[in-house]
Amino acid sequence: MATSSEVSAAEIRPASLWRLTWRRLLRQRSAQVGGLILLLLVLTAIFAPVIAPYDPLEVLIGKEDVRKREAPCIHLLGCPPDKPQHIMGIDGNFRDVFSRVIYGTRVSLFVGFTTVTFAIIAGTLLGAISGYAGGWVDNVIMRLMDVLMAFPSLLLAIAIVAVLGRGLQNALLAIAIVSTPVYARVVRASVLSLKEREFVQASRALGAGHAHILLRRILPNALPPLIVQATLGVATAILDAAALSFLGLGAQPPTPEWGTMLGTERNQVFTAPHLVFFPGLAIMITVLAFNLLGDGLRDALDPRLKQ
Amino acid sequence: MLQYTIRRLLLAIPVLFGILLVTFVLARAIPGDPCKAMLGEKATPEVCERFYEEHGLNDPVPVQFAVYMGKVLRGDLGTSIRFSRPVSIIILERLPTTVELSLAALTLAVLIGIPLGIISAVYRNSPVDVGTMVLANTGVSMPVYWLGLILAYTFALLLKDTPFWLPPAGRLSAGVVAKPFYEVFGWDVGTEGARYFVLEFFANMYVLNSLITRDWAVLKDALQHLALPAMALSTIPLSIIARMTRSSMLEVLRQDYIKAARAKGLRRHIVILKHALRNALLPIVTIIGLQVGLLFSGAVLTETIFSFAGVGRMLFEAITARDYPVIQGFTVVIALIYVGVNLLVDLSYVLVDPRIRLE
Numbered sequence: 001m002a003t004s005s006e007v008s009a010a011e012i013r014p015a016s017l018w019r020l021t022w023r024r025l026l027r028q029r030s031a032q033v034g035g036l037i038l039l040l041l042v043l044t045a046i047f048a049p050v051i052a053p054y055d056p057l058e059v060l061i062g063k064e065d066v067r068k069r070e071a072p073c074i075h076l077l078g079c080p081p082d083k084p085q086h087i088m089g090i091d092g093n094f095r096d097v098f099s100r101v102i103y104g105t106r107v108s109l110f111v112g113f114t115t116v117t118f119a120i121i122a123g124t125l126l127g128a129i130s131g132y133a134g135g136w137v138d139n140v141i142m143r144l145m146d147v148l149m150a151f152p153s154l155l156l157a158i159a160i161v162a163v164l165g166r167g168l169q170n171a172l173l174a175i176a177i178v179s180t181p182v183y184a185r186v187v188r189a190s191v192l193s194l195k196e197r198e199f200v201q202a203s204r205a206l207g208a209g210h211a212h213i214l215l216r217r218i219l220p221n222a223l224p225p226l227i228v229q230a231t232l233g234v235a236t237a238i239l240d241a242a243a244l245s246f247l248g249l250g251a252q253p254p255t256p257e258w259g260t261m262l263g264t265e266r267n268q269v270f271t272a273p274h275l276v277f278f279p280g281l282a283i284m285i286t287v288l289a290f291n292l293l294g295d296g297l298r299d300a301l302d303p304r305l306k307q
Numbered sequence: 308m309l310q311y312t313i314r315r316l317l318l319a320i321p322v323l324f325g326i327l328l329v330t331f332v333l334a335r336a337i338p339g340d341p342c343k344a345m346l347g348e349k350a351t352p353e354v355c356e357r358f359y360e361e362h363g364l365n366d367p368v369p370v371q372f373a374v375y376m377g378k379v380l381r382g383d384l385g386t387s388i389r390f391s392r393p394v395s396i397i398i399l400e401r402l403p404t405t406v407e408l409s410l411a412a413l414t415l416a417v418l419i420g421i422p423l424g425i426i427s428a429v430y431r432n433s434p435v436d437v438g439t440m441v442l443a444n445t446g447v448s449m450p451v452y453w454l455g456l457i458l459a460y461t462f463a464l465l466l467k468d469t470p471f472w473l474p475p476a477g478r479l480s481a482g483v484v485a486k487p488f489y490e491v492f493g494w495d496v497g498t499e500g501a502r503y504f505v506l507e508f509f510a511n512m513y514v515l516n517s518l519i520t521r522d523w524a525v526l527k528d529a530l531q532h533l534a535l536p537a538m539a540l541s542t543i544p545l546s547i548i549a550r551m552t553r554s555s556m557l558e559v560l561r562q563d564y565i566k567a568a569r570a571k572g573l574r575r576h577i578v579i580l581k582h583a584l585r586n587a588l589l590p591i592v593t594i595i596g597l598q599v600g601l602l603f604s605g606a607v608l609t610e611t612i613f614s615f616a617g618v619g620r621m622l623f624e625a626i627t628a629r630d631y632p633v634i635q636g637f638t639v640v641i642a643l644i645y646v647g648v649n650l651l652v653d654l655s656y657v658l659v660d661p662r663i664r665l666e
Contacts, residue, residue, distance in 0.1 A: 030444075143321060143322065143325065144325070146322050146325070147322055147325035147326055147329055148329075150322055150325075150326050150642045150645055150646060151326070151329075151638065151641070151642060151645075152600045152601070152603035152604040152641065152645070153600065153604055154604035154605075154607055154608075155603065155604060155607065155619070155622060155638070155641065158607070158622075158623060158626055159330075159333050159334075159337075159626055159634070159638075160333070162333075162337045162626040162627070163333055163336040163337050163338070165338065235448065239448075239450060242450055243450065243451075243452065243608055246450070246452055246608070247607075247608075247611065247623065259450075262450075262452065262453060262456075266452075266456060266612070269456045269459060269460050270459075270460060270463070270464050273457075273460050276453065276456045276457070276460075277457070279453075280449075280450055280453030280454075280456070280457070283450050283453065284445065284448050284449050284450065284453070285448075287447075287448035287449075287450075288444060288445060288448035291444060291447060291448050292444060295444075
């Protein structure tokens with residue numbers, strides 16, 4: 001049995017920030033729940049063709065005995081076994097709602113990740129330049145961000161979509177533009193506080209160039225708040241994209257997108273509530289997963305907050 | 308503080324200029340021909356030419372912007388292309404609706420959110436706390452329009468023959484008229500001028516108006532119509548306020564002076580409400596101020612669901628119809644409100660925490 005003096009150097013090496021964070025994250029209840037839901041969602045998106053009993057665009061009229069906007073038929077809950085099972089019912093175009101909701105996972109996750117990736121890249125670039133350069137560059141960039149932030153985000157997104165034209169791609173771009181200022185501010189704040197620190201000064205004294213200092217010294221240390229913001233940002237992006245689609249500006253029918261599904265059937269809420277209920281529930285669960293994970297990440301990356 | 312206010316207002320000028328510029332450029336960049344959008348696809352070139360001339364759309368864009376800026380500074384927001392009515396009048400009709408809806412939602416959010424947050428913090432990790440936080444997390448994740456539809460289904464259909472029935476659309480029932488209070492009092496205010504504007508603005512908030520005129524039947528009807536949209540719109544702010552109150556209270560409750568206050572025999576609720584809450588209030592006030600933007604975004608969706616003739620809905624329709632003056636006018640007003648609310652929030656810090664000196 002090894003005594004403490006015999007413990008090798010490798011074992012007493014302090015855990016890295018990331019490993020510590022990972023361990024703390026695994027202990028967080030909200031991160032556990034959020035991560036688990038997210039994992040299920042990703043699996044759903046990947047295996048959508050296996051899970052969905054029908055093609056999301058398949059019109060079942062003439063193929064099966066279904067009525068327009070028929071209520072859910074679940075065999076376990078007493079639906080006659082001779083009727084085809086549609087656990088979320090049939091929509092206004094004789095399509096299986098469950099299959100459409102399953103395929104919708106793909107669209108929503110894609111929306112969340114692409115918009116946030118774009119916003120992070122643009123925001124990091126702007127924020128880093130702004131914070132590092134200071135002076136009038138900082139002033140111009142940040143006033144521009146102020147202007148963008150002076151508009152309620154959804155209204156600005158609507159206006160941008162109006163300029164670019166309807167459609168999922170333009171809606172994504174609009175949401176990415178609208179969410180850029182947040183990242184720019186987060187990164188700028190980190191850069192401002194980091195650039196005067198000793199390790200950055202040391203790097204500068206050693207003759208490192210601006211690009212090296214910014215990319216290799218400052219930005220890696222500015223990552224934690226950015227990661228938290230990004231996770232929460234995916235939630236907002238999914239919510240906003242669904243809202244645009246709901247208003248008819250984002251994904252266009254027959255795309256199986258949750259917001260579009262809700263928007264096209266919203267007037268049927270009193271006669272066929274299932275057409276409204278399930279897509280909305282799907283949006284909520286997805287957004288909830290990212291919110292929980294983001295909260296958990298924040299607590300894990302900044303243990304002071306939790307105390 | 309006066310100096311601070313003035314400086315903040317001066318600092319807002321470049322931002323407001325930027326807002327005007329962005330709105331103007333965005334509005335001009337919307338593809339499509341406003342003439343065809345307004346007068347129909349079959350409008351002849353001659354008709355369109357007259358239309359452009361009338362609305363100043365033939366001038367170079369920088370000239371259009373300069374003319375527009377000059378008018379805005381004089382308080383003239385132009386005339387709606389779609390309705391041929393002054394934009395200011397349309398705002399006068401629509402803005403009170405949204406303000407009333409947003410205020411109702413914010414009131415609900417504050418009145419429910421803060422107590423929930425306090426209870427959660429005081430009974431930390433109890434089932435009440437866990438339950439509240441699960442609800443709050445669900446609340447921020449909910450699409451407003453979905454919740455609105457579910458509420459409409461529940462209250463207008465499922466509870467149809469119960470006393471809990473609530474109307475799913477509109478601001479007043481058919482046949483109910485909210486007579487402006489200045490008419491009831493027999494004031495002659497004309498139809499223009501600042502006085503008319505202010506009075507009409509408040510008269511268009513039906514709940515307030517019927518309170519002033521003591522018309523209880525209209526008040527009940529207006530409140531019933533306001534209930535569902537306000538509930539839907541309040542969920543997200545409510546959840547955010549509850550979470551912020553909880554974490555802010557937890558921070559304060561740990562401190563020694565709280566223990567000291569309890570140790571000297573003060574009652575628990577006095578310590579919580581007077582000693583702790585007062586000091587926990589600052590971040591809560593900040594977060595309440597930040598909700599205003601969210602409320603306006605949410606208003607577009609809520610007003611769509613509940614057929615509320617408010618600013619959000621109007622702006623959405625104006626963008627779709629390329630009604631430039633309305634787009635510009637409404638955006639400017641919304642941005643102004645935004646800047647104003649942020650200033651108010653900053654000023655309120657002094658009230659909440661007398662140690663703060665604004666400079």
